[in-house]
Amino acid sequence: MEKKKINQQYIANLVGVSRVTVTKAMQDHEDIALETRKRIQKVAAEVGYVPSTIGRSLVNKSTKTIGIVFPKINHSFFSSVTEQMYATAEELGYRVILMVSFEDKEREQQAIRTLISMQVDGIIIDTAVTDLDTKVFDIIKKNQIPFIFFDRKIVGINDAGIYFQDYDLSFQLTTELINKGYTNMLYLSGSQNINIGKMRLNGFTEGMHSRNLPVHEDRIITTELTEESGYEAFKGYLKKHKELPEVVLCVNDSTALGVYRACEEANIRIPEDLGVVGFGDTAIARLTRPRLSSVKLNSMEAAKKTVRNLIYLIKNSNGKIQDEFFSGSVIFRDSVKENVYVD
Structure with a gap:
């Protein structure tokens, strides 16, 4: 049996309207009568139709997505920062695609290539690269995609980011x-x-x-x-x-x-x-x-500012940002003595 492709033409055939009508109805366009819009949207939901963002992004030149490349995720620093970045991006109308390099340079490069192929609007990088090879970041620049460093970067790179003191x-x-x-x-x-x-x-x-x-x-x-x-x-x-x-x-x-x-x-x-x-x-x-x-x-405030700065760069092609450094505090617990000379 031939597999049915659930797309806008399939819905149009079920409802008995044109594909253009389905497209506008799914966008809640006022050109289509409210009753017709509701009927089309109901049928679409029943058959499990999920609108493709690719076609829309080609028209709008934006996918409303940002990519994040972190060296690890099974780590409380990165997991909590990731959640904060997701929340901030969502508040600003963007979705997040997370990639993990596992502290490996080659995996990081492949993650960046994948995000570029997915047409993300911008990229946040906490780099795993520990040598002075910047080719992985040159790929992003050649594709004219805004990006920003978070936490780590290669010494000598001038691209701006959000770091700690x-x-x-x-x-x-x-x-x-x-x-x-x-x-x-x-x-x-x-x-x-x-x-x-x-x-x-x-x-x-x-x-x-x-x-x-x-x-x-x-x-x-x-x-x-x-x-x-x-x-x-x-x-x-x-x-x-x-x-x-x-x-x-x-x-x-x-x-x-x-x-x-x-x-x-x-x-x-x-x-x-x-x-x-x-x-x-x-x-x-x-x-x-x-x-x-x-x-x-x-880290939470730094994560928020990273996302906000990236989205600023996405929306302002000629925009510039400066490095920002977030503070912290020393916390002594049981792993050191309060006074070395007192037992």
């Missing part, structure tokens, strides 16, 4: 730890080719220097922003060094969780033997035992 917050975290008596610190960093890796490390080193404390090269280890990478990095450190640092500062909470796991295997007590601090204050920070100290980011 990573340097200032990392500096604050470091100096507050020093105030608690911590001076012997290990830093697990991210790639220096992306802004969060570079700025958070710079904040740490400048915080140490501001108190005349040395920063040794062997006390800075680059990770890949994942729990597994944090685990392997700290395990590697333990194999090479007999003495523990007083505290480990981690570029994000995921890396800190890896340190927790390595400590558990090595029977290292937190915070009695070693302090651990993350960055991002994800939901898991409050669920670990001991609870993880971290840096909370004003």
Whole structure:
């Protein structure tokens, strides 16, 4: 049996009107009598007709959709930010198509190509790229699609975005730890080719220097922003060094969780033997035992502004936006001592 194609012509045949009449009725056009519009819309609903947005977008030159490319979604920071972006986009009359790169450069590039093929009006990117190859973003520019960075971007890229005050917050975290008596610190960093890796490390080193404390090269280890990478990095450190640092500062909470796991295997007590601090204050920070100290980011307001800025660029072809940096706060929990010199 031949499969029926449920389209406007099919509905027109059922109702006994022209396809043009169906098109106008589905758009609630006043050219069509109200009774006829209701009858056509009723039949369309009964047969399960879903209007295609592609044809309409070709006429209006807009799909009213924006694409989001995030490095992961099974993560409270990204999942909560995604929900906020969905809500903000919906308020402004746009839909969202979410793509996940899984922290992989090639997947990110394919996700962007897919969004372009779906004719999205604009794209938000939290990049997984950790080298200086910008070809993936050149593809968007060649297709003249507005895009905006969120949270992460490659160092040296001039395209605007919404970011966090990573340097200032990392500096604050470091100096507050020093105030608690911590001076012997290990830093697990991210790639220096992306802004969060570079700025958070710079904040740490400048915080140490501001108190005349040395920063040794062997006390800075680059990770890949994942729990597994944090685990392997700290395990590697333990194999090479007999003495523990007083505290480990981690570029994000995921890396800190890896340190927790390595400590558990090595029977290292937190915070009695070693302090651990993350960055991002994800939901898991409050669920670990001991609870993880971290840096909370004003992510919800940043997510709203990202969507609003992108839609501004969509509606204003010659519009320009500037980088914006959102604040945060240092939150100390059970993973560090209040005073290093008091047991």
